Amino acid sequence: MPQTMVEKLISKKVGRNVKSGELVVASVDLLVSHDGNRPQAPDIFKELGGERVFDHKKVKLVIDHAPNVPNQAAASIHQLMRQFANEQEVELIGPGEGICHQIIPERGYVKPGDLVLGTDSHTCTYGAYNVFGTGVGSSDLAAAMLTGKLWLKVPKSIKIELKGLLNRGVSPKDIVLYIVKLLRADGATYKALEFSGEGLASISVDGRMTMSNMAIEMGAKTAIFPCDEKLEKWLQERNIEKDFVGITADENAVYEREILIELGMIEPQISLPSTVDNVKDLREAEGITINQAVIGTCTNGRLEDLREAAIILDGKKINPNVRLFVTPASREVYVKALEEGIITTLIKAGAIIGVPGCSGCSGGAHFAIPSDGEVVITSANRNFTGRLGNPKANIYLASPATVAMSALQGKITNTKKVVY
Numbered sequence: 001m002p003q004t005m006v007e008k009l010i011s012k013k014v015g016r017n018v019k020s021g022e023l024v025v026a027s028v029d030l031l032v033s034h035d036g037n038r039p040q041a042p043d044i045f046k047e048l049g050g051e052r053v054f055d056h057k058k059v060k061l062v063i064d065h066a067p068n069v070p071n072q073a074a075a076s077i078h079q080l081m082r083q084f085a086n087e088q089e090v091e092l093i094g095p096g097e098g099i100c101h102q103i104i105p106e107r108g109y110v111k112p113g114d115l116v117l118g119t120d121s122h123t124c125t126y127g128a129y130n131v132f133g134t135g136v137g138s139s140d141l142a143a144a145m146l147t148g149k150l151w152l153k154v155p156k157s158i159k160i161e162l163k164g165l166l167n168r169g170v171s172p173k174d175i176v177l178y179i180v181k182l183l184r185a186d187g188a189t190y191k192a193l194e195f196s197g198e199g200l201a202s203i204s205v206d207g208r209m210t211m212s213n214m215a216i217e218m219g220a221k222t223a224i225f226p227c228d229e230k231l232e233k234w235l236q237e238r239n240i241e242k243d244f245v246g247i248t249a250d251e252n253a254v255y256e257r258e259i260l261i262e263l264g265m266i267e268p269q270i271s272l273p274s275t276v277d278n279v280k281d282l283r284e285a286e287g288i289t290i291n292q293a294v295i296g297t298c299t300n301g302r303l304e305d306l307r308e309a310a311i312i313l314d315g316k317k318i319n320p321n322v323r324l325f326v327t328p329a330s331r332e333v334y335v336k337a338l339e340e341g342i343i344t345t346l347i348k349a350g351a352i353i354g355v356p357g358c359s360g361c362s363g364g365a366h367f368a369i370p371s372d373g374e375v376v377i378t379s380a381n382r383n384f385t386g387r388l389g390n391p392k393a394n395i396y397l398a399s400p401a402t403v404a405m406s407a408l409q410g411k412i413t414n415t416k417k418v419v420y
């Protein structure tokens, strides 16, 4: 029976051939939990009578949501995490190291064919690495910390085949916003997105992360890219062990739906307030005055995102009526951006730089909270009311290039029209 990527990957974790729709118990390769959850997985682990985690090397705790430790509540959670990490000999990362979804692959903690759980909805980001990554609640994570297993239904897959090349000024963020426009917020509920096609060859691993990151905004259980030359090269450059078998879909695998996208047809996209799937072609929103611009988050805070912004802002100053907040997704991204001169360029242009982590994203933490009635354009993944800590702000989502260009002009600006 031919299998999809997801059926094949889960079969390996179950020890027999499975097909979509089946309920299975699968072995997990890595568990990630962060400081943004209430209650915390370690607390539930204790409530369940847990004494030792199933494998201390396969559990990682990351302090990323409140890296500036802005209040006592955050400090207490961090303390609890530190205590649990010490006691269980589990690695604790942060604060200040970056967002879990960025750090985990950067440090070589995932490899093709893995099944990864995280207490964060954007755990699907790891799909860029040919990984089945999915978000779970703290109690599911605590149970997996005890048993090393996950109970799940094998999802059906939607195949997304990419053809051709993107035009200049159009980025992987535009591709995924375009897919959100097509599928809408509930178009992939409990499905897996499987990317394929010759168009993938021109999309970097960073860009693939942006695309798999936003799968949850369509309700997807996960999103996965094949293990191709580009990914293998990325893994080699980081000396990530070769003891993995990349997962590819069988030729006649059965999909719930198949979508073909001609990359050259995509123009810059933008998501309008206040649902992610309110996506339009960017030209429809051009000219709207903005007050704040944000570049960062697990969607678009990587080196190539900051580089893109720096190319646009090089030697220029942002509009005086705009505040521009930039947060590198990790310390590694930050250091590389410093070494390349990207950070200097951004600071000279007027940017305020945040501590690597979720700063400037889900809001309420400490950074980049807009005022009443303000318009924000951000490279993030969500624009729900109150997302940035003020329910009276209007949030637009776009690519880092569009955000940088808009910060420069003081209004939403189409990157395609401006030569940079």
Ligand SMILES: CC(C)[C@H](C(=O)O)[C@@H](O)C(=O)O
Residues within 6 Å of the ligand: 036, 037, 065, 119, 120, 121, 122, 135, 362
């Ligand atoms: C706090 C956390 C549980 C949440 C998520 O799961 O997505 C956050 O990261 C977000 O992006 O809203």
Ligand code: SF4
Residues within 6 Å of the ligand: 065, 099, 120, 122, 297, 298, 299, 357, 358, 361, 362, 381
């Ligand atoms: S950067 Fe934003 S979307 Fe990503 S994990 Fe942090 S809070 Fe969630």
